[in-house]
Amino acid sequence: MNIVADENMPYVEALFGEIGEITRVNGRQLTPEQLIDVDVLLVRSVTKVNAELLSQANKLKFVGSATIGTDHIDLALLEQRNIPFTNAPGCNAAAVGEFAFIAMLELAKRFKQPLKDKVVGIVGAGNTGSALEHCLNAYGMKVLLCDPLLEEQQLSNRSATNISDKNSRQFVSLDTIIEQADIISLHVPITKTGPHKTWYLFDEAKLNQLKPHAWLVNCCRGEVIDNRALIKVKQQRDDLKLVLDVWEGEPNPMPELVPLVEFATPHIAGYSLEGKARGTYMLFEKLCEIFGLEHQKSLLNLLPKFNISQLHITDKVSETQLLTLARLVYNLADDDYLFRNSFLNNHGFDHMRKNHTHRREFSALSLVNTGHCEVDWMFKLGFSGVER
Ligand SMILES: NC(=O)C1=CN([C@@H]2O[C@H](COP(=O)(O)OP(=O)(O)OC[C@H]3O[C@@H](n4cnc5c(N)ncnc54)[C@H](O)[C@@H]3O)[C@@H](O)[C@H]2O)C=CC1
Numbered sequence: 008m009n010i011v012a013d014e015n016m017p018y019v020e021a022l023f024g025e026i027g028e029i030t031r032v033n034g035r036q037l038t039p040e041q042l043i044d045v046d047v048l049l050v051r052s053v054t055k056v057n058a059e060l061l062s063q064a065n066k067l068k069f070v071g072s073a074t075i076g077t078d079h080i081d082l083a084l085l086e087q088r089n090i091p092f093t094n095a096p097g098c099n100a101a102a103v104g105e106f107a108f109i110a111m112l113e114l115a116k117r118f119k120q121p122l123k124d125k126v127v128g129i130v131g132a133g134n135t136g137s138a139l140e141h142c143l144n145a146y147g148m149k150v151l152l153c154d155p156l157l158e159e160q161q162l163s164n165r166s167a168t169n170i171s172d173k174n175s176r177q178f179v180s181l182d183t184i185i186e187q188a189d190i191i192s193l194h195v196p197i198t199k200t201g202p203h204k205t206w207y208l209f210d211e212a213k214l215n216q217l218k219p220h221a222w223l224v225n226c227c228r229g230e231v232i233d234n235r236a237l238i239k240v241k242q243q244r245d246d247l248k249l250v251l252d253v254w255e256g257e258p259n260p261m262p263e264l265v266p267l268v269e270f271a272t273p274h275i276a277g278y279s280l281e282g283k284a285r286g287t288y289m290l291f292e293k294l295c296e297i298f299g300l301e302h303q304k305s306l307l308n309l310l311p312k313f314n315i316s317q318l319h320i321t322d323k324v325s326e327t328q329l330l331t332l333a334r335l336v337y338n339l340a341d342d343d344y345l346f347r348n349s350f351l352n353n354h355g356f357d358h359m360r361k362n363h364t365h366r367r368e369f370s371a372l373s374l375v376n377t378g379h380c381e382v383d384w385m386f387k388l389g390f391s392g393v394e395r
């Protein structure tokens with residue numbers, strides 16, 4: 008079997024090595040000719056899987072994308088050509104949730120304002136939005152959720168069963184989020200049509216309505232915010248603080264926007280080692296299922312141990328100390344620094360993504376509670392740990 012895989016997908020050899028011959032490719036530069044006689048195509052978000060790319064794919068039996076988003080895939084075309092497809096929903100949700108949470112801790116430190124007192128509005132309450140909600144709830148913060156699609160689904164489930172579910176979630180409108188949230192974090196897919204389309208969801212008017220001193224975090228897709236309007240609004244409103252991981256026109260963000268942003272990164276919010284490994288593993292499992300292949304491989308065996316084995320907590324952990332712990336797992340400022348200094352270079356955006364030293368998730372760091380203090384919230388946040 009011939010397998011073509013994006014060069015930025017870890018663990019392909021470890022997982023797919025016994026199934027077929029693997030060729031690694033630059034996902035952004037993949038050509039139709041490279042898919043002649045190829046059985047399996049494994050991509051990431053930078054490969055547009057469309058009629059042109061598949062025009063010479065004479066043997067293709069499976070396409071997998073190790074991503075949450077599917078906006079780069081022509082799903083109708085694959086269905087029409089009977090080519091099974093899977094993406095990896097939720098694979099990097101914890102990575103994105105922790106990224107947004109860490110970014111908020113960093114902003115709180117920079118502007119000397121306690122994070123805990125702030126109200127956070129999450130737009131899009133699916134996998135990544137919920138992962139962030141989980142962190143914020145663990146930390147004891149007030150969270151508002153806006154997700155009209157999930158809200159409609161919940162309402163129709165309720166009216167179909169006539170039972171009110173005690174686990175049902177409380178949703179608010181986007182206007183309420185804009186009116187009440189001190190921090191807004193975006194977690195929607197990019198959609199161009201329909202009543203809840205997200206393309207330019209935050210246009211100039213919405214950006215102007217943000218509360219004074221609001222923080223806006225985007226780690227879903229760049230085009231959810233009109234970036235040109237953002238430049239205009241930000242130039243007039245220094246009170247707004249921005250964290251952008253995703254950009255309109257990637258891999259070429261608007262150069263004027265970057266200096267206006269507090270923390271700027273090249274679409275790597277989901278780049279934890281755990282998240283990437285999960286993504287590849289989910290494709291592997293799906294391929295095995297479709298082709299009827301048995302396997303004994305486990306995700307846990309793929310991941311190396313974290314280089315800090317245990318930390319002893321002897322007393323109450325402050326917000327500053329929490330940030331210090333979070334920085335052991337992921338130092339956002341390092342990526343921000345690298346990005347600012349490289350995004351204008353030739354292929355700087357992609358180069359940084361390709362060479363990203365994958366960070367770990369909170370779960371990689373093990374805490375030992377030797378002080379018999381209240382640390383349950385830290386375990387809820389995602390850190391591993393033991394009471395002693
Ligand atoms: N920066 C990065 O590295 C990453 C970015 N992403 C992006 O984040 C997006 C979201 O990921 P997940 O949370 O895993 O997807 P998901 O599909 O689990 O959740 C998305 C949620 O957004 C909701 N939604 C759709 N339109 C909306 C609207 N107009 N207003 C409010 N809510 C709306 C949906 O109902 C759904 O619940 C992905 O589609 C992908 O584009 C995902 C992973 C990594």
Ligand SMILES: O=C(O)C(=O)[C@H](O)COP(=O)(O)O
Pocket residue numbers: 015050051052053073074075076077099274277278
């Ligand atoms: O999962 C998604 O959706 C993402 O945005 C990815 O994490 C982006 O990573 P690449 O697929 O572009 O490496």
